[in-house]
Amino acid sequence: MQYSEILIRYGELSTKGKNRMRFIGKLRRNVADVLTIFPEVTVTADRDRGHVYLNGADYKAVSEALSNVFGIQTYSPSYKVEKSVPALKKAVQTIMKTVYQPGMTFKVVTKRSDHSFELDSVELNHTLGAAVFEVIPEIQVQMKGADVVLRVEIRTDAAYISHETLRGAGGLPVGTSGKGMLMLSGGIDSPVAGYLALKRGVDIEAVHFASPPYTSPGALKKAHDLTRKLTKFGGNIQFIEVPFTEIQEEIKEKAPEAYLMTLTRRFMMRITDAIREKRDGMVIINGESLGQVASQTLESMQAINAVTSTPVIRPVVTMDKLEIIDLAEKIDTFEISIQPFEDCCTIFAPDRPKTNPKLKNVEQYEARLDVEGLVKRAVAGIVVTEITPEAEVDQVSELIDELL
Ligand code: ATP
Numbered sequence: 586m587q588y589s590e591i592l593i594r595y596g597e598l599s600t601k602g603k604n605r606m607r608f609i610g611k612l613r614r615n616v617a618d619v620l621t622i623f624p625e626v627t628v629t630a631d632r633d634r635g636h637v638y639l640n641g642a643d644y645k646a647v648s649e650a651l652s653n654v655f656g657i658q659t660y661s662p663s664y665k666v667e668k669s670v671p672a673l674k675k676a677v678q679t680i681m682k683t684v685y686q687p688g689m690t691f692k693v694v695t696k697r698s699d700h701s702f703e704l705d706s707v708e709l710n711h712t713l714g715a716a717v718f719e720v721i722p723e724i725q726v727q728m729k730g731a732d733v734v735l736r737v738e739i740r741t742d743a744a745y746i747s748h749e750t751l752r753g754a755g756g757l758p759v760g761t762s763g764k765g766m767l768m769l770s771g772g773i774d775s776p777v778a779g780y781l782a783l784k785r786g787v788d789i790e791a792v793h794f795a796s797p798p799y800t801s802p803g804a805l806k807k808a809h810d811l812t813r814k815l816t817k818f819g820g821n822i823q824f825i826e827v828p829f830t831e832i833q834e835e836i837k838e839k840a841p842e843a844y845l846m847t848l849t850r851r852f853m854m855r856i857t858d859a860i861r862e863k864r865d866g867m868v869i870i871n872g873e874s875l876g877q878v879a880s881q882t883l884e885s886m887q888a889i890n891a892v893t894s895t896p897v898i899r900p901v902v903t904m905d906k907l908e909i910i911d912l913a914e915k916i917d918t919f920e921i922s923i924q925p926f927e928d929c930c931t932i933f934a935p936d937r938p939k940t941n942p943k944l945k946n947v948e949q950y951e952a953r954l955d956v957e958g959l960v961k962r963a964v965a966g967i968v969v970t971e972i973t974p975e976a977e978v979d980q981v982s983e984l985i986d987e988l989l
């Protein structure tokens with residue numbers, strides 16, 4: 586028997602009242618987007634459930650892609666079966682014979698949306714349970730905590746049977762919470778922050794500060810590669826490269842060493858905010874983690890944050906480095922993040938940055954610079970690239986085969 590569809594159960598969106606249909610519509614589009622690489626697959630979504638019809642597509646590959654889509658609580662691969670008692674009996678027998686291991690318990694749970702079907706759900710549970718005993722007489726029924734739960738749904742078009750429930754990515758469908766600008770360095774923390782924002786439904790654009798020739802093309806590529814890893818969770822991402830060389834040189838020349846870092850960060854924040862406004866973002870997201878480095882004391886955060894009243898979301902702020910690394914490994918960004926390409930902050934980093942910068946001093950040093958002009962020029966010089974998911978190796982070789 587071959588799986589014919591994957592049944593999707595929604596996550597928290599079921600509690601969202603009248604926004605529900607908007608959430609479901611978005612989730613359906615997100616699912617369809619990650620599955621465009623399987624042209625035969627079709628996706629539908631109703632109030633309670635989503636359905637991915639495989640139409641012959643490889644179940645494993647589709648399931649793998651689905652496991653990254655936020656807004657899915659659980660999902661079950663299902664078999665489509667003719668809507669008749671003999672067909673259903675035969676199907677549950679075949680399924681149980683393949684999954685049964687000595688000592689296993691089971692139960693049948695039937696749901697009937699087609700109320701004209703000859704048996705009701707209680708009768709079906711009994712009939713199909715009895716069919717299982719015919720082929721595996723020693724099996725036991727267990728109501729709570731059964732090893733195998735055979736879920737049978739009688740719908741208008743056919744009956745569907747599933748026997749396993751897989752855990753989805755949880756979270757909210759990407760895009761249902763609005764858009765935020767992710768400050769993305771080449772480090773470990775900011776890609777994880779981006780992933781966590783996506784998980785709560787925030788659509789992200791990546792803002793990356795580059796200071797060529799002090800920063801190398803390798804550093805830029807690293808940021809691109811990290812962004813590409815994040816597309817797995819929410820589709821294409823706009824990558825915004827900001828020219829930062831002029832600003833860093835100006836600060837280095839005119840401000841005292843101990844304040845370089847604070848001033849640099851304030852510029853980054855201002856520029857990100859200006860880009861956010863231009864591109865209709867609602868929040869800024871960064872990878873700051875409390876106490877990790879000098880710029881991440883509460884005093885520093887306060888001085889840096891003082892340039893804007895836009896909400897700054899810091900998804901990893903209270904996490905330990907090791908917790909962040911665990912997530913970085915899970916989302917497959919860690920190996921890229923530890924590649925040795927210096928980013929703009931490392932190169933201009935003072936030996937001993939101020940951990941408790943005074944706002945009064947900060948403002949006094951900034952008065953030596955043409956803040957507005959510098960910000961304006963940086964914003965005018967941004968380069969926007971759309972980052973798309975990495976092509977699967979198989980797909981590439983298939984494409985090549987097609988061309989030959
Ligand atoms: P990360 O691992 O994300 O680089 P970090 O622990 O190295 O973080 P910092 O270098 O102090 O911390 O940076 C703090 C945050 O500032 C980063 O998480 C990121 O959001 C932002 N940031 C730093 N450098 C850049 C950059 N070159 N471009 C964009 N954002 C940056």
Ligand code: MG
Binds near residue numbers: 770771772928
């Ligand atoms: Mg960093």
